[in-house]
Amino acid sequence: MPSSTPRLPGFEEAYRAESRRLFVERARFLLWSALVLYLAFGLLDLAVAREQAGTFFLIRCAVAGIYVLGLIAVYSRWAERLALPFVMAGALASAAGISLMAALLGGFTSNYFAGNIIVIFTIGVFLPWEPLVLAVLCGLIIATDQGINLAMQGASRELIGPLFFLLGSGVFTCLATVSSRRTRRRDLSLRLRLQRANEELKELDEAKTRFFANVSHELRTPLTLLLGPLETLLASEEEGERRSLLESMASNSRRLLRQVNALLDGAKLESGRLRLELSTGNLGALLAELVEAAVPLAERRGVKLRAERLDELPDSTFDEHMTEIIIANLLSNALKFTPQGGEIVVRAGMETETVFFEVADDGRGIPADQLERIFDRFHQVDGSASREHGGTGLGLALARELARLHGGNVTVRSRLGEGSVFRVELPRDPAGVFVERRRKPRRREDQLAQARTDAQTAREYAVRSLRETLLADVELPPRRTAEGPRPQPPANAPRLLLVEDNADLRSFLAARLARRYRVETASDGAAGLDVARRVRPDLVVTDVMMAGMDGFELCRRLKADPAFAATPVILLTARAGTDAVAEGLDAGADDYVVKPFALRELEARIAAHLRAKEVERQLHERE
Known part of the structure; x- marks a missing residue:
């Protein structure tokens, strides 16, 4: 029929x-x-x-x-x-x-x-x-x-x-x-x-996992070749602008390596291929070492970091490297979201056959409807272009998954305006748990990629360097009272306003552009608007993703002011794609430069817009 x-x-x-x-x-x-x-x-x-x-x-x-x-x-x-x-x-x-x-x-x-x-x-x-x-x-x-x-x-x-x-x-x-x-x-x-x-989705997922495994090797190798020579150069470099640039390069290389590691660990967890290597150790001692490593970072941010009862923990069985990642992710999260003058407390204890530790801060807190969602991969409470802190949104998700791989868990309690407490519970002996959850790669290509990646990871860095990488996303360059002397531009050089929240990039671009222009700088959109009203720049170069007032809003406010309606605005952003470009142009921007960019390209675009503005001024004068 x-x-x-x-x-x-x-x-x-x-x-x-x-x-x-x-x-x-x-x-x-x-x-x-x-x-x-x-x-x-x-x-x-x-x-x-x-x-x-x-x-x-x-x-x-x-x-x-x-x-x-x-x-x-x-x-x-x-x-x-x-x-x-x-x-x-x-x-x-x-x-x-x-x-x-x-x-x-x-x-x-x-x-x-x-x-x-x-x-x-x-x-x-x-x-x-x-x-x-x-x-x-x-x-x-x-x-x-x-x-x-x-x-x-x-x-x-x-x-x-x-x-x-x-x-x-x-x-x-x-x-x-x-x-x-x-x-x-x-x-x-x-x-x-x-x-x-x-089945097709599973095949795509396996292909994605293989991609992450292979691309991590391709990314980690050049990063290793960056960090190794940089550390060598830093060891022989005295104080000065050159050392400052090298420190900035090393810091940002470690930040990039940390994001690569997080993406790879997330992919391996998703495919069930991340395995624990259990050994007996003292969780309190590990916590103390990481807290000690994070104290200088907390001090540079004006945050007090202290520990309680860490020496009371008995020995237990855990994967040291994976537990370091859990601790570092929670410390990093607390450091990023605790304001200057705040306090972070790391405390530990034991209940029956479970050891636990808590990372408590007095930051802004988390909305009640976000308390579980923050553990979703790539989710961020503030995902807007004006969010104050960076990151991929993988840290908390990875911490919970790694704790559950041990047979434990990560939970949070928080109230807006009062801070947050993240609690990690791990069994003293998780040996009977992780074996059941372990799965081998299904394909020969996966096994080869995994072996190659694990071998690369094993010989990357010593413990000190690894912990620098784990906390790299909160590390800031040492505070300086001044950015150092800049080259003197011609007396009648056009005046530029550079608005960029990343201090390293702001300092670098300002020093290079100062050879041809008079450069004023600001660290966020609100400060940039104040500087613009004070100095009346001939051109504005601004980042997009900044805390508070982002680059789009700064551009809209400048263009809405008759005094700046004809002032060219160039947006700098890591957000590629036609939608991001269209949003910038809708805000009134005159040009759009995607990071990473060549400095010569930015200089050429600045020069072109300034020439066009000068031609337009001359035409108006003739009329």
């Missing part, structure tokens, strides 16, 4: 296999039900044909014997092959018994023929037939009824009524089966498509 179901590879085979399975399952239920009900209808015999009740009981027992044979068949190892013939045999035996009882009660004038209508509807509703097979079975049931009654009572006009109702029942049952068949085929097609889509 023609079908509108879209053809999928293996669809017909899957449909037939599912039909056989459903037939067996439902045949078991139907045969048990028929065995009970067919005998129970003996009560009807007692009510309407008491004289024939004994004979009818023997007929019912004979039919019940067929049901028993059918049950034995559908519970056997050959159930899928035997279910159809035994169900058909049971249906015909039922019809024969009912027809025989009807013939004994008067033939076509007896209402017992209604039993065969029940048989037709029951087998049609309960079982997943092919329409042609069901039509044949219905025909055999009707022929059995008519044949027995004709043989025992002879032909009469009374046969028309029962025949009409039996034929009608057969037709409607076959139509219902056709509709049910179409529905089952459509549902199976949808399920197969969903299964196929899930």
Whole structure:
């Protein structure tokens, strides 16, 4: 029969296999039900044909014997092959018994023929037939009824009524089966498509994991070649501008390495390939070392960092490197979100067979509706272009996943304006937990990529350098009272305003642009607007993603002021793509430069906009 179901590879085979399975399952239920009900209808015999009740009981027992044979068949190892013939045999035996009882009660004038209508509807509703097979079975049931009654009572006009109702029942049952068949085929097609889509997603996920494993190697190798020579140069460099540039390069290289590590660890966790290397150690001692490493960073940010009861923790079993990542992520998070003058407390303790530590801060706190979402990958409470702190949104998600890999957990309690407390609980002996969660790479390529990446990681850095990397995203260059002397531009040089929240980049660009222009700087949009109103620059270069007032808002406010409507504004941003460019141009920007950029490109664009502004000024003067 023609079908509108879209053809999928293996669809017909899957449909037939599912039909056989459903037939067996439902045949078991139907045969048990028929065995009970067919005998129970003996009560009807007692009510309407008491004289024939004994004979009818023997007929019912004979039919019940067929049901028993059918049950034995559908519970056997050959159930899928035997279910159809035994169900058909049971249906015909039922019809024969009912027809025989009807013939004994008067033939076509007896209402017992209604039993065969029940048989037709029951087998049609309960079982997943092919329409042609069901039509044949219905025909055999009707022929059995008519044949027995004709043989025992002879032909009469009374046969028309029962025949009409039996034929009608057969037709409607076959139509219902056709509709049910179409529905089952459509549902199976949808399920197969969903299964196929899930398999494709799994393949894409594995491809993504392989990509992360391979690209991490390609990124880590050049980063290693950057950090190694930089450390060598720093060791021999005295104080001065050159050392400042080298420190900035080393700091930002470690920040980049930390993000690469976080992305790779997240990908390995997602694929189930991140394995623990358990060893016995003291969590309190590890906490103390990392807190000590973070104290200078806290001091540079004007934050007090202290520890409590770390020496009270007993020895336990954990993966030292993974636990370092958990601690560093929570310390980094607290340092970033605790304001100047605030305090961070790291405390630890033990409960039965669990060791725990807490990182508490008195920062801004977390909204109640975000307390669980902050552990989602890539989620950030403030995801706008004006958010105050950077990051990928992986730190807290990675910390919780690593804790759960140990058999523990990371939780948080927080109130807006009162700070947050992150609590990490780890079992003292997680050996029985991580083995069950460990999974090996499925493909040979994955195994090779993993081995190559793990080998690269193992020989990257010593413990000191590794911890510098773990806390790199909160590390700032040492405070300086001045940015150092700049080259003196010509006396009549155009005046530029540079607005950039990254101190390293702001200092570097200002020093290079000062050779040709008079440069004023600001660290955020609000400060940039104040400076612009004070010095009236000829051109503004501003970053986009800044705390408070972002670059888009700064641009809109400048362009809304008649005094700056003709002042060119160039946006600097790491947000590539046509949507980001369109948003900048909608804000009124005159140009858009995507990071990373060549300094010569920025200088050329500045010069071009200043020339255009000068030409426009001269034209206005002539008019």
